[in-house]
Amino acid sequence: MYARIDTDELAGALYDEVSVLSVGDILLRRARQHPGRVLFRFLDEQGREEDVLTYGDAWRRSSVIAAELAGQGAAGDRIALFYPAGLDFIVAFLGCLLAGRIAVPLNLPSRRRVDRCQRILRDCGCRQVLTVAALEEGLRDILAVDADLPLAWLATDTLRDEAEVAAVLPPPADDRIAFLQYTSGSTSHPKGVMVSQRNITTNLRMMRNAWELDHRSNTVFWQPHHHDMGLILGQLLPIMLGNETVLMGPNTFVRQPLIWLDAISRYRAVLAGGPNFAYELAAQRWQPGRLEDCDLSSWRIALNGADVVRATTLERFAATFGPLGYRPATMLPCYGLAEATLFVSGGPVSELPRLRSIDARAAESERRVTDDLGGTGRIVVGCGLPSQEIDIAIVDPATGERLEADRLGEIWVSGATNALGYWQLPEQSAAIFAAEIADEPGCRYMRTGDIGFIGADDGQVYICGRMKDLLIVDGRNLHPEDVEYTIIESHPLIKPQSCAVFEDERGEQRRLVAVVEADRELKRALPDIEKVLRMQVRRAVSEEHGVAIADIVFIAPATLRKTTSGKVQRSLMKQLYQQDGLDLLQPVAVSDAV
Amino acid sequence: MSTEHDIADFITAFIADRTGVAANEIEPDENLGSYGLGSMQAVDLVGSLEDRYGVTLPPALVFQYPTVNELSVAVAQRAATAGV
Incomplete structure (x- = not known):
């Protein structure tokens, strides 16, 4: 604590100067001005401090990685980043930026979801992968199935203790691409948003100014770093602010959301947030007697973005945590998207939504x-x-x-x-x-x-x-055609172009609905296999996409509405579903008909 | 004292609440993935079981014991040990 207060003046003095610098350049200046000040603390699954990174450490480690990268390949090369939750990611990401390489942060692929990952690696023409030593072998194994992807590997945590390199010069905040954000496209057509150095600096400054933040605005975040919110807000904004930020893994939050609130209290955080479901989950999981010593009065901005903001959630959260010092005017719904780097609108602060x-x-x-x-x-x-x-x-x-x-x-x-x-x-x-x-x-x-x-x-x-039929589940974008594809692949009796997936947003929870059109063969078989089929579809979708299909309905042959060009009309099917206008297959009626 | 039966009921109600699948459709020996329980909800379930039964559980417990029956036995055993 004392170290932080001692460096407050130094950190605050850089406020104007850093407004137009690239994030790498900002880090260099801050590392020179206040090297011992804490930039990130990482909390383990129990909420205990597991790792710490000062501004000085962050510069030293990222410049060592940059020097290593500069020795191979060329400027503009795309470099994939596969990292577990923790503090190894950010120095590797900054290392890429300092070396003029294009970082491509990706979710860790599971054996089942390797397909999406390979498509992205091919799409961006990636030849090099950064990761940590503990994951390298497993990842090589998973990604080795594709012989067209010759990849060079570097476990950056092995460079952790190396001494600083003098020759690394940060890039200017210009129009060169800093990283690719692959959250917009579908599995079959990945789309990498090209975010420039200038984009990053602009967006960080926009957030800082709109929310009246500075070096004293401590933050707590748990969002994954391969997601724009987790990266820009959770890991890059702190560098511009010169503040102290507490990070934890997404699983830590989901398993014990109260650890997040406890961290806000312990570290006197000013800024913390997430998609709407985070507030819902925290309120749901609170129990009388928990968090008795928690004091949320330092919390000035509770960001709520990346998903639909629900009035009922705001009320419930305020009612649950009001006694702990949370104020309803803290909630700050905001809007943004990867195509605008992240932040677009949100604020003013300290006003009721x-x-x-x-x-x-x-x-x-x-x-x-x-x-x-x-x-x-x-x-x-x-x-x-x-x-x-x-x-x-x-x-x-x-x-x-x-x-x-x-x-x-x-x-x-x-x-x-x-x-x-x-x-x-x-x-x-x-x-x-x-x-x-x-x-x-x-x-x-x-x-x-x-x-x-x-x-x-x-x-x-x-x-x-x-405008598009994009599904947003817990802040993640999901393309209905990807889910429909999974459903079609889950059982041979479900035929291509026979399925529409949409969200039913009536009621308090949004539910995913799948309408499956049976052909004659499926219609005949359905009474015997319906139960098994439902389970198979649900299992396939949850394994592939991590979401639940709440309702699966089977409809009569040739009743799925399509456009003249053969595209499934999801919004029309949704309307029919909600108005009970679908030609449902009733198991009994089907056996009569056979 | 938390019985396996009580734990099984809790798990079933949790799955029904989070996935929208009716509780009476959830079978005790079926893989929970079949009801659309995603990896995030599996972690949420582990945390909810920890809260309710006052035990610390490995985050991957649901993947080791993926049915209502297996999971409730595993949690009951840990709850019993923790209570000693």
């Missing part, structure tokens, strides 16, 4: 937002004011015209935080990242694919849905 009850019917038919005063409307939560460094436009996706406040349309974003595009996908990049509003030539916007509006009275961004 805005809730609007809107007339869902008027919104759907007229694309106009009108308040529903009868109390039967759909509640939407405001995701804050747009950052001052960007322009948000609500645009009619059909005509490309800008719409006024309280009109529903697609959310478009312009500004220096927009990523450069998708790796080696020039057409898709042009369509998404270089859109122009009708009659406003010369200004490039990024199309988010999200539907929402800007509040007429408060200027906040409200998110109402998505």
Whole structure:
């Protein structure tokens, strides 16, 4: 504690200077100014401090890795990063950036999910992998099945104790690609968002300014580092702030969410957060008598992003943790996406989240937002004011015209935080990242694919849905075609193009629903195999995607609605499902028919 | 004293709550993955069992004992040892 306070002045003095520097450059300056100040602490599964990294350590270790990388390959090479939760990841990531290599942070592949990983490695033309010694052999084994992927391996933790190298020079905050974020594409078509050095610096500055953060704003995060929120917010923002950050693994949080709240209390955190489900889980798992010594009064910003923000969750969380010093105005719903590096809107701080009850019917038919005063409307939560460094436009996706406040349309974003595009996908990049509003030539916007509006009275961004059928489960993006593919592969009697997966968002919990169209053969077999088939489908989907299908319904042959080009009409199937309009196969009726 | 039966009921109710599958559809000797229990929910289940029965469990317990019956026996044994 004393070391932190001693270095506070030094850390605070760099506030203006670091605003325009690359994250590697910021780290160098901070390592020179306050090398002994703690940057990260990592907590183990029981919430005990397992590892510590000071600003000085972080610079030394990442520059050693950078020097090692500089000795092989060339600038711009893509380097995959496979790391367990812990502090080895961040120094490897920064090592890549310092060496001018393009980092590609990836989730650790399991033997079953190796396919997605290999597609990404091929897509980005990766030739080198960084990991830790304990995982290298297992990973080599898993990835060796593909002979077209000759990979060089480096276990960076073996370099941990090496002395600093003098020759490493951080790159400027320019338009060179710093890393690829592969969270947007489907399994079959991975899309790597190209995030530049300038993008990172811009987005970090946007968050710092919007949320009034500085070197005293301690943070606690548990999000995985291969996810944009975990990386940008959890591991890069601290470097710009010069603060002290406590990290833990995602599993630590999910198993004992109260460890997260306890860490906020113990380390006097100002900023902590996660997707909506994190708040739901913590409230669900709290029991009387737990966290008695916990004091959440230091917590000023509880970020809630990457998923739909639910009013019921906000209430429940406040009711549960209010007695521990949590204030409802701490909750800060925000909006962002990897295509904008991360953060787009959120704030101002210390204000209660805005809730609007809107007339869902008027919104759907007229694309106009009108308040529903009868109390039967759909509640939407405001995701804050747009950052001052960007322009948000609500645009009619059909005509490309800008719409006024309280009109529903697609959310478009312009500004220096927009990523450069998708790796080696020039057409898709042009369509998404270089859109122009009708009659406003010369200004490039990024199309988010999200539907929402800007509040007429408060200027906040409200998110109402998505243009594409993307599923968002616990903050992760999931493509319905991937889940449908898994279902089709799970049993030979389920035929290609016979399945629609969507979310049923009625009720408190969103449920995934699969509608499976039977052909004559399946219809005949169904009474005997239905139970087994349901289990097989559920098992395949949970193994492959880690999510549960709450309801599986089988419908009569040739009743799955498709477009003339043969595309499954998921939203129409969802509508029919919700209105009980599906031609369901009843096991009894089927046996009668046979 | 927590019986295997009580633990099994708790696990079944947990699976039903988190996956949306009806409790009466959940069979005691079937792999929990068959009800769509994902890896994150498996960790959530381990933590919930720890809270309820006052034991410390390995995070991968559900993967070692993947059915309601196997898991409830394993938890009951650990709860009994912890209670001594």
